[in-house]
Amino acid sequence: MNNNNLLSDRKYIVGGFFILIACIYVARLFYIQIIDDKYKLDAQANAFRYITEYPVRGYIYDRNGKLIVFNEASYDLMVTPKETKGCDTMALCEVLQITKEEYLKRIKKASQAPNSPRKQSIFEKQMSAQTYAALQEKLYRFNGFFVQKRTVRKYPRPIAAHLLGYVGEVTKEQAEKNSYYREGDYIGVSGIERSYEEALRGKKGVQIAITDVHNKIVGRYMDGKYDTLAIPGKPLYCTIDVELQAYGEQLMKGKKGAIVAIEPQTGEILCLISAPAYDPNLLVGGKERSRNFTKLYYDSLNLPLLNRALQGQYPPGSTFKLIDALIAQKDEVINRNTVFPCSHGYPPMGGRPKCHSHPAMNLPGSISTSCNSYYSYVFRAIVDQKKYPKFVDGFEHWRTCVKSFGPGTKLGTDLPYDKPGNVPSVKYYNKVFGENRWRSNTVVSLGIGQAELTLVPLQMANVVALIANKGFYYSPHAIKGIGGEKYLDPKFKQKHYAYVQEAAYYDIVHDGMQGCLEGAYSTARTSIIKGITICGKTGTAENPHGKDHAVFSAFAPRQDPKIAIVVFTENAGFGGTWSAPIASLMIEKYLRGKITRPEIEKRMMEADLINSKNLIVERKH
């Protein structure tokens, strides 16, 4: 059978065809199983759910180991919209006390980008313990919902809100920029919480769970071999003295302003008070937090959220004269015995700036009496020195020297959002007055800490610390230990030297400052504390916002300075009346731990300078 033989060959074609197809399949398998990685990644995305374990945020202690910030458990209700079929919506709404419409609105929000119906998102933030307890009982009826445990900040004493800052949710931009954060995570927004975020936050842990097609967790991947534990945040040891901070805040009740105290030998911030303050406990929690924040934010009269200690750029007033006195001595344009005339003001300018009634004084006396005329002379003596033929060079010299004391520069502190203050430049005045159209007498009020000159209270305190140290300062800082160990950033161990370093010049200034309280023509006599030699300087800063600001800078004890402090009270009038007594109470509290002059304390605490007549604009001069 010829035909059959021919046909019999067709077996090879049939067999060959079968083999060919099988080989094509094997090649295809080789491609998708070995060459192409896409499917492996997709498989992970399919079946793995990464469950975040949030670490406990680090506690914060004060310089004596007293707890200032700890955590409280809080519960977020999470939802995966895709899984909510069969959820007892009515019961859920009842527990959360929301309407059905609100429920649907939230589910919709959780389903839309950037959220996804298959992913979990927050349904109700930071439920109260009662809500959580009520919810927990019925949770089995709420398909698609589960509770995520988080922690929120808790403050045992309602103090130091500005210094500590607060914790809030990360913004979308932050989450995009930093891969550590996911939307809904917490991050330090201001204060210490912000600058030490990395130490405080710890490290999130991750559990890899295996899910089935319904996104239900069915087990742990490799029995948890690749899970990571959350690493708790490190505790911080703060430089502030909680008692001093609390006392200062109490004294500043009913006033606007700031108190900053620094330990001169170290640059450690002992207290940082901005008034009016708020209870830091207001800015934790979910709904309450945003409600309280809005309330504080829109209090435009008191601006409680403004950290005046770091951001209030005020004219320093007469406290600035100390710097002038030091520069002038160093430049040898004056000495201890130099006397300048004063006739209720600066004679060459027709009695302006004005001054009060006092006899002509030498250098220490001029500090004690705070003679405006004297420092107008001193300022011009510095600026118009013969070695600078061009006036602007002399001015620039003054400016550079001033800046070496801290004003006009950021101090390199570890607190965020500090302002640099302002020491006006030649360029600035050229713009205002025109080139060569201004002289030293044009800007003479700079010499008494007025005009465009501004400092933030932290800088004022730092200047006093520098003077107490006789020529140098450490960048003021609020943290001296991270994670229990005494860890200090090396930049805080570095001395910054001022233009003037000769101890003799400082001694003369110290004499004047001591005389400020104890001298015959002192400006702050009421603030004397028996047994503690305080060196101080009053200041009364004219300002366009109403009554003068009252300033008092001081350090004590004179021989071994333990505290340098500045008290700044907005629109309080004369520096010696309000700021100096407060400063002296603070010094006494810090050095002795108790107050020997309860009548002054009482008067200071009860004074309400915000709601009294002081607010009414009345210019005396």
Place this chain on the structure above:
Amino acid sequence: MRQNEYSLFYGVDRLTVLIYILLVLMGWGNIYAAVYNEEHSNIFDLSQKYGKQLIWIGSAAIIAFSILLVDTNVYTAFAFVFYALLIISNIIVRFVGRDIKGSHSWFIIGDFRIQPAEFMKFATNLALAKFLSNQNIIVNAQFRLRLKDLLNNYRNTIIALLIIGVPLILIKVLQDETGLAIVLIAFVVVLYREGLSVNFLIFGLLAGILFVVSLVVTQTSTLLIVLGCIAALSLFFVGRQRKNILIVVGVYILAAGVVLGTNQFYNKLEAHQKVRIDVLLGRGTVNLKKEGYNVNQAKIAIGSGGFLGKGYLQGTQTKYDFVPEQDTDFIFCTVGEEWGFVGSTLVIFLELFLILRIIFMAERQRSPFSRIYGYGVASVLFFHLAVNIGMTIGLMPVIGIPLPFFSYGGSSLWSFTILLFIFIKLDAYRLQILR
């Protein structure tokens, strides 16, 4: 070693039986992995699919023994009877069968469900073998282009095609079981082996290519113009006798018919079938969450297996139900994910080896009946293999047909067992009887 010719296993091809057993057991193990859950981890748990599959395997063994007991003459004598009975039951099932997932293809007897269409394969195979063993479909005489001559010459071919086509259309139209119907096309391979003109195949192949091309190229008019140009060019080369012109024009009309018909056909498809074609050809935007889900998940499962796989029962994709139908039509995903490239290649080659072994056995038959039947078995098995694995790796459209001996299900396992063991029995007696 000569066996007693009265022994049940007399002449049985042991290698084939061995591969069969191997495949069935591997299938069972993979079904266990596919539907594995910790609450029912006993592989003999009869409430689970792997437990039930064990019952199917046991009953399939009984069927296999019974087939070996029956005299071979029964199959030849009753070939057409089987065929007629199954045609009838496939019609009846439309009217008495219960609706399961929109399909009227199941007889339900107590707890068990039987799909008569599954058994159409072996019946069609028997009928085809019976018919072709007595007839000849070889056309070698020169003939004129006349309808009468054509009918005369191709009479047997047409009858053979009808034997295949009638059940195919019945199953498709009455039961809407596309997968079970389309499998019967595999018998074309048998016709080819028995002398079907290569022209048929070339013509079919070209029509197939044209079909795919007209699905991909959506501009019908462009396609028709291009085809017209090809026709004109071929006329130029073959010379313009009247006969050639007639043939070229006839072919062109047929081709145009395919092109136009494709669009009609595509439009008439049900939505899910359209989508399956779209998914395969990558037409339009395929939503991987909806219509593209099956194939995409299948590819993910197989692709994530890597070279050696994730290990038995370690597959995350199949174990946690990401792949739909993973115990039946998509069982290959479990193999791919847990046994990797090595395992999946092994399964393909094992199945291929069985098929080639059957072809080898078919070729050693003395009787055309046995040879034709053998080719039928090989073709049907290969068709299942190619389409089933092809769809899981994205080379074929999704057509719901099982992987032979592997997939979960009684009807298909029984059907494949019957198909194969009739041939094993025929092969065992190949030397004795000349049919």
